[in-house]
Amino acid sequence: METDAGDTTAPATLSPRPPCARISCHKSSNICSRSYFMVVMVFFHIYIINVIALLLYVHYNDGHGGAGPSRDSHRLPAQPEFLRDISLPRIEGIRVGHVQKVSLVTDKVHEMRTLSLKPLLFEIPDFLSEEECRVVMQLAQLKGLMESQLMVQEGQEELVEELNLSPEDIFNLLDINQDGQLQLHEILTHSRVRDGIWLTPENLREIYAGLKADKDGNGLLSLEEFRLLSSDAFQRFLLQQGVKRSQLVRNSRHTWLYQGKGAHRVLQDIKKRVTRLTRLPPALVDLSEPLQVVLYEQGGHYHAHHDSGPVYPETACTHTRLAANTSTPFETSCRYITVLFYLNSVEGGGETAFPVADNRTYDEVSLIQNDVDLLDTRKNCDKSNLRVKPTKGTAVFWYNYLSDGKGWVGEQDEYSLHGGCMVTHGMKWVANKWINIDPDYQRQARYQQLVSQQPEDDDDDDEGLKMSTDPYNSDTHQDL
Amino acid sequence: METDAGDTTAPATLSPRPPCARISCHKSSNICSRSYFMVVMVFFHIYIINVIALLLYVHYNDGHGGAGPSRDSHRLPAQPEFLRDISLPRIEGIRVGHVQKVSLVTDKVHEMRTLSLKPLLFEIPDFLSEEECRVVMQLAQLKGLMESQLMVQEGQEELVEELNLSPEDIFNLLDINQDGQLQLHEILTHSRVRDGIWLTPENLREIYAGLKADKDGNGLLSLEEFRLLSSDAFQRFLLQQGVKRSQLVRNSRHTWLYQGKGAHRVLQDIKKRVTRLTRLPPALVDLSEPLQVVLYEQGGHYHAHHDSGPVYPETACTHTRLAANTSTPFETSCRYITVLFYLNSVEGGGETAFPVADNRTYDEVSLIQNDVDLLDTRKNCDKSNLRVKPTKGTAVFWYNYLSDGKGWVGEQDEYSLHGGCMVTHGMKWVANKWINIDPDYQRQARYQQLVSQQPEDDDDDDEGLKMSTDPYNSDTHQDL
Numbered sequence: 001m002e003t004d005a006g007d008t009t010a011p012a013t014l015s016p017r018p019p020c021a022r023i024s025c026h027k028s029s030n031i032c033s034r035s036y037f038m039v040v041m042v043f044f045h046i047y048i049i050n051v052i053a054l055l056l057y058v059h060y061n062d063g064h065g066g067a068g069p070s071r072d073s074h075r076l077p078a079q080p081e082f083l084r085d086i087s088l089p090r091i092e093g094i095r096v097g098h099v100q101k102v103s104l105v106t107d108k109v110h111e112m113r114t115l116s117l118k119p120l121l122f123e124i125p126d127f128l129s130e131e132e133c134r135v136v137m138q139l140a141q142l143k144g145l146m147e148s149q150l151m152v153q154e155g156q157e158e159l160v161e162e163l164n165l166s167p168e169d170i171f172n173l174l175d176i177n178q179d180g181q182l183q184l185h186e187i188l189t190h191s192r193v194r195d196g197i198w199l200t201p202e203n204l205r206e207i208y209a210g211l212k213a214d215k216d217g218n219g220l221l222s223l224e225e226f227r228l229l230s231s232d233a234f235q236r237f238l239l240q241q242g243v244k245r246s247q248l249v250r251n252s253r254h255t256w257l258y259q260g261k262g263a264h265r266v267l268q269d270i271k272k273r274v275t276r277l278t279r280l281p282p283a284l285v286d287l288s289e290p291l292q293v294v295l296y297e298q299g300g301h302y303h304a305h306h307d308s309g310p311v312y313p314e315t316a317c318t319h320t321r322l323a324a325n326t327s328t329p330f331e332t333s334c335r336y337i338t339v340l341f342y343l344n345s346v347e348g349g350g351e352t353a354f355p356v357a358d359n360r361t362y363d364e365v366s367l368i369q370n371d372v373d374l375l376d377t378r379k380n381c382d383k384s385n386l387r388v389k390p391t392k393g394t395a396v397f398w399y400n401y402l403s404d405g406k407g408w409v410g411e412q413d414e415y416s417l418h419g420g421c422m423v424t425h426g427m428k429w430v431a432n433k434w435i436n437i438d439p440d441y442q443r444q445a446r447y448q449q450l451v452s453q454q455p456e457d458d459d460d461d462d463e464g465l466k467m468s469t470d471p472y473n474s475d476t477h478q479d480l
Numbered sequence: 481m482e483t484d485a486g487d488t489t490a491p492a493t494l495s496p497r498p499p500c501a502r503i504s505c506h507k508s509s510n511i512c513s514r515s516y517f518m519v520v521m522v523f524f525h526i527y528i529i530n531v532i533a534l535l536l537y538v539h540y541n542d543g544h545g546g547a548g549p550s551r552d553s554h555r556l557p558a559q560p561e562f563l564r565d566i567s568l569p570r571i572e573g574i575r576v577g578h579v580q581k582v583s584l585v586t587d588k589v590h591e592m593r594t595l596s597l598k599p600l601l602f603e604i605p606d607f608l609s610e611e612e613c614r615v616v617m618q619l620a621q622l623k624g625l626m627e628s629q630l631m632v633q634e635g636q637e638e639l640v641e642e643l644n645l646s647p648e649d650i651f652n653l654l655d656i657n658q659d660g661q662l663q664l665h666e667i668l669t670h671s672r673v674r675d676g677i678w679l680t681p682e683n684l685r686e687i688y689a690g691l692k693a694d695k696d697g698n699g700l701l702s703l704e705e706f707r708l709l710s711s712d713a714f715q716r717f718l719l720q721q722g723v724k725r726s727q728l729v730r731n732s733r734h735t736w737l738y739q740g741k742g743a744h745r746v747l748q749d750i751k752k753r754v755t756r757l758t759r760l761p762p763a764l765v766d767l768s769e770p771l772q773v774v775l776y777e778q779g780g781h782y783h784a785h786h787d788s789g790p791v792y793p794e795t796a797c798t799h800t801r802l803a804a805n806t807s808t809p810f811e812t813s814c815r816y817i818t819v820l821f822y823l824n825s826v827e828g829g830g831e832t833a834f835p836v837a838d839n840r841t842y843d844e845v846s847l848i849q850n851d852v853d854l855l856d857t858r859k860n861c862d863k864s865n866l867r868v869k870p871t872k873g874t875a876v877f878w879y880n881y882l883s884d885g886k887g888w889v890g891e892q893d894e895y896s897l898h899g900g901c902m903v904t905h906g907m908k909w910v911a912n913k914w915i916n917i918d919p920d921y922q923r924q925a926r927y928q929q930l931v932s933q934q935p936e937d938d939d940d941d942d943e944g945l946k947m948s949t950d951p952y953n954s955d956t957h958q959d960l
Contacts, residue, residue: 094885095893117597360838360865385840405574413575 082445087407116357119416127395140293145253182221185368304375304419323447335434348425353384381421562925567887596837599896607875620773625733661700665848784855784899803927815914828905833864861901
């Protein structure tokens, strides 16, 4: 990994000291005193250069700031460039099964096992104590859990109208292999989720039968057959039939617990421990979403999904959107890291499945083959490459993004696809801590700058970046 | 990646400067002057601590060194512990297909593409110029190429006698699935290579027929059938039949070109470029094997193999063996990195195949399935996960070892398995540069210390570690 050589970070060049000091000193004190003098001189010069550079930098910034409030009002439209002065650490996986010791609390050393490299995924047993698990579950119950369903009315339809696509255009988009017929898996690959309802090959056959869509009964839709369907025919049919909770993308309840100042000690402790675990600047963890506590009852599940979307230039991150002051057509959660805590040991089922972990290739289309949908965590968890058994107190965490190779967030890691398998016996309590970072450094910096301009409060755990105020107030936080 | 925090490397904490200097300065010059003062003070204190620590360290080492020559003579048996003061850089792959720009020569920027993550494998087009390729091939021809065959007489047999294994013991070792029968692939998995001869399932069937070994003709060897064979029956049969070059593990000729002082300018340039490419301390590259130039004629091949063996406590590295001053029963080449240069564009075949690159799992036994031996580069290159086409001037390089997570060499990377596919048209010229590092840091340090005690010569390209003398003299170098 390259160290991020900032403009004035000359001290980085000091770290690999000339080995002379260590090795050849055994040999001759002559060389030693000369090399020692050299090292001191190098230290001294680099130090002086450093101080001068810093002075110049501060002076330069002050010079710009001289205009006062009038400049302030112009700053946002001007959107100054921020120089990147941090390099995000990324924990090494080495190989699947590798165990490294980590120091997260004062009286204990934790073991962290690499579960996969794609995504970069680790497991840490006993991350939370029994007591901490109990407290989190109780706090969530006190606050009250809401249904996690993702019912979105008419979203799909509007998009289609907006893009002004003809049925022929849609047919061509869906027809992946361009054979002039729509196979079941071609429909499902693009529209597995309709208004929060999860379509299976069986559902789709029922819909065909109910709507008499497949006139020739060959299990395929021709363009003629497709043309006769209205764009919302599937949804309307499903809603008429009545939708069961097990047919949803996600069958659970959840709530959000604020972890900032004044929050329960256990919640603040967990946040601090996550900061140590991820080795990220505390401000980044502070500025992230609150802790999400999720309860899956018997029969509960969450089909496989990404916690974050891919980020293109025209995509904004939810957390930096306001600060970025841009109007982008798309928005996604930018969750660099997911930390998932198991708050109880589940009696049956409820594993966290990573269908394509460490696969050689990722191909969205081949996630459904021969009517087996790898994303379906009610049916096909056993076919996932990796499953993590929920054990009380264990934490798993993974990166939803790759590195950009320069110390910042890069592309989305498609292999981070994961889901919650159906709970077959008992209940399943988990908590999620997401760490939000915008892959666009400028937007993240602008956002942090904006937050830091809010009235100052006494920062008790402010170790890295300056800002530590939490924009996700428990009252104003939007459900994600 | 963790930076290697040595005992006095306090400057590392300076790199992520408090963002105050950058961000909040826009806001108020009040805070600024205070924070600026703070930063300068922190700098100053860390600097002072640093200098004191360095002084103490050097003083401490000098104190030990005071005994003079008498201490020197006792050093080797005592084998002092070396403190590790370097962290080996490892280039990030990010994801397959990722391209990063690298600066290797003054007038050009090279593009380096990630070909796989397991092993960590890169391709750099135009690493060598046409002229350089020509010079290397001509130098190799001037020096003369030798057959690369690996015929080792009676090695296997001796080991068996030494271990004093009964036919029953050997049968049980070979019988992987413990069904009391030896399938073809069970024999091949353990003894694909006998005296440098490569066994295929077809060969084995011919041997069974020739020796009338498989009495009941079911294609399997029972314990009774196995007991009737002498331990060298297969080899003797093969040698009687006459062995063709195509039946060898490796069908090529090669030579070694010294790259140290006085060597051809092109060879020295290549060494320097490899040092820049790998970002390793120059001394490590200097102390590695010379450049190996290999010629595969039409029909030539090299079945899939590892360039380095796994390193257990009882295994010594070839390059540090003498210096380590230990008597270990096993020895292996410790080649941290392989850099492979294509010196011509091959007309047909000759790809470098990585049969299991980026496989989810590595399982030696499943390398042969249904009579398809993935290691066989004469037959099954098309079934390899990855094949690199030989293009003049292109270099590929990969790591044969994982990181240990602490900045040094870790376990062997089994996924680095690779071979040269059969050349179907024309000739194939390649060169190999191996970078030798002992996964045991103490042994590597002892070796470098020993080499550095040889009479000093003027080091012209001595940038990193001190030692740059080359123990692989072109005259004394043993063929590997």
